[in-house]
Amino acid sequence: MTTSALSRKTRTTPGSKPGRQAAHKKPINWRRAGAWTLVVVAVIVTVAPFLWMLRTALSSNAALASNASNLLPADFSLGAFKRVLGLQTPEEAIAEGGSGAAINFWLYLRNSIIFATVTTAGQVFFSAMAAYAFSRLRWPGRNVVFGLFLATMMVPPIFTALPNFLMIKNLGLLNTFAGLALPFLFMTPFAIFFLRQFFLSMSREVEEAAMLDGAKHLRIFFQIVLPNAAAPLATLALLTFIGQWNEYFWPLLVGQDESVRVLTVGLGVFKSQSPQGAPDWSGLMAATLIAALPVLLLFIAFGKRVVNSIGFSGIK
Numbered sequence: 470m471t472t473s474a475l476s477r478k479t480r481t482t483p484g485s486k487p488g489r490q491a492a493h494k495k496p497i498n499w500r501r502a503g504a505w506t507l508v509v510v511a512v513i514v515t516v517a518p519f520l521w522m523l524r525t526a527l528s529s530n531a532a533l534a535s536n537a538s539n540l541l542p543a544d545f546s547l548g549a550f551k552r553v554l555g556l557q558t559p560e561e562a563i564a565e566g567g568s569g570a571a572i573n574f575w576l577y578l579r580n581s582i583i584f585a586t587v588t589t590a591g592q593v594f595f596s597a598m599a600a601y602a603f604s605r606l607r608w609p610g611r612n613v614v615f616g617l618f619l620a621t622m623m624v625p626p627i628f629t630a631l632p633n634f635l636m637i638k639n640l641g642l643l644n645t646f647a648g649l650a651l652p653f654l655f656m657t658p659f660a661i662f663f664l665r666q667f668f669l670s671m672s673r674e675v676e677e678a679a680m681l682d683g684a685k686h687l688r689i690f691f692q693i694v695l696p697n698a699a700a701p702l703a704t705l706a707l708l709t710f711i712g713q714w715n716e717y718f719w720p721l722l723v724g725q726d727e728s729v730r731v732l733t734v735g736l737g738v739f740k741s742q743s744p745q746g747a748p749d750w751s752g753l754m755a756a757t758l759i760a761a762l763p764v765l766l767l768f769i770a771f772g773k774r775v776v777n778s779i780g781f782s783g784i785k
Contacts, residue, residue, distance in 0.1 A: 519758075526550065526755035530566025533750055549755035567739075567749045572756070573727065577735035581760075583646060584720065584731055585713040588653040593706050596660035597698070601690050603661065604668035605676070615665075622658045627718075634722055644726035653713060660705055667701045668694065707771050711764050732760050 525533065529544035536543035548565040551557045553574055557567075603615050633652045642648030676689050684692075695702070717733045724730050739753035 522754045522758055525751055526758055528751050530749055530751040533566075546751075549749075549751035550759070552749070552752045553756045553759055562752075567752050572735055572738050574732075574735070574756070574759075576727070577730055577732040578760075580646075580724075580729055581714060581732040582763075584649050584716075585710050587646070587650050588713045589706055589710045591650070591654035592657055592660055592709050593702060595654075596656040596705070597664055597695065597702065598690070599656045600661045600664035600668055601686075601694060604665045605694075606686065615661075619658050619662060630718065630722065633719075637723055643723055644729055646729055648723045649720055649729060649731075652719065653716075660709065663705055664698070664701060667698060671697065703771060707767055710767065714764055732756075736760065 524540065524542050526549050527542040527545055527547070528536070529546040529548065532544035546565060548557065548561070548567070552562050552565075552567050553572065555572065555574055557565075603611060629652075637643060637648040637651065640648075642651070671694070675693055679689050679693060715733065716731075720731045721734050724734065736753060736756045739749045739756055
């Protein structure tokens, strides 16, 4: 008894609790902390402009100049959104600091939807056909043509704007939806490269079995390849739609008529001088937020599919 008690005393140091080991602090993982810091900074830099747009849209345009540094809305008002949706008279708009200029928001929204949808459908379909030809069909000079086609990605779009404009003008298609859509309707180098990489990763066994049964390339393309490429096709369609929705320069050149004016061009009316001598910033920010809403909803609905299909996971 005395020996065991003595041994317990020797194991217990003064000021320590019996049966409890000293806690060891984990070393700080500086790489992980630095990575999280960069992520937080990137999120702040990305989200801050949208928060500032929302703050400006919810402010009265007349009060913005005197509250330029305030992070909260200056003289909170929904008048900017009412001006965008055409729910204010010119007199009411001028009273709240707007220019009083009218904007046919719903017409411009319809035109943007038509333009983006038609060009997206055309690009995805024709690019899929071209990608299938580059990945499955064997013909002389295939790789050389594909390399030259990819090289056109290095040509800035501004270089092709003038030739395209002259062509559309000579065809008499100015201020028409056909003139808006034609330069974007067919295949693009990025879309072909994107789909070709996926088609190359697909198994050929099903296609070879279909050929043994007498199926031709056209039937294989529509009944086998396209159904199994739903994920990359949806991803390409989403990316293309967003790009076409945000297109500004070409619709500005070709679609000056009210009947074909798209939303990105129509927003320019809010840059008109207001009676206070400044553009209608609150109206412009409100219109920009509303115009970005369809794209945001598409990302929420299909964002996960976009991420999953980037890996080009073909048929197993």
